[in-house]
Amino acid sequence: MRVSGGQTMVLDKQGYDELVMYLTHNLTLFEKPGEIEPGAPRVMELIEDVIAEYVIKICEQNTELSTEQRSLIVREVDGIVYDLQEVLSSVTEQRVTKEQREFIEEFAGLVKNLFDAAI
Template sequence: MVLDQQGYDELVMYLTHNLALFEKPGVVKPGAPTVIELIEDVIAEQVIRLCEQHNALSTEQRSMIVREVDGIVYDLQEVLSSVTDKRVTEEQRAFIEEFAGLVKNLFDSAV
């Protein structure tokens, strides 16, 4: 659906161009989630929004979306493996939320 599309390749390039955000210290608010917790939460929120906005999706299409999203989260875990268990900084939070929105946009376009 989207993993084999040019848009996903561009999204991965966008991530690689912003890896420095995950290599430098920053402001961490008290009670901040870990990087992987935030990734999972915001991606899940975007998938829920996607399914709510496209309520005519079949069960098979929703399952395909979930499988591809699992692949995207796996890719993120691989790329960010050295920081997934660290508390997310405010700068990282902003990037992850933007990235999740871009993932949703890819699926919106595919649907």
């Protein structure tokens, strides 16, 4: 993988556009009430935690990544989290429902897949 200034790994790729569309098509999950488990985190907390876990996995699975490449991954993940925060701004402080948790975990897995494919 070659990284130069201004180049991105996933943010400007078709796969990311499709992922954003997938999120858009599933926004109703965040608009309807559902089962909230005791001690459920807030929507944004869960997004940050789950995506952070996947970033750690990416770096652990790809020990050959340079510091520059790891930094690029972190910057792009920050951009993805920012996009999620923008799209879900009206619900980021709500406790996650069971269905939302499943979606967020699936979405984060798809983000990881984008990075895996780029690496």
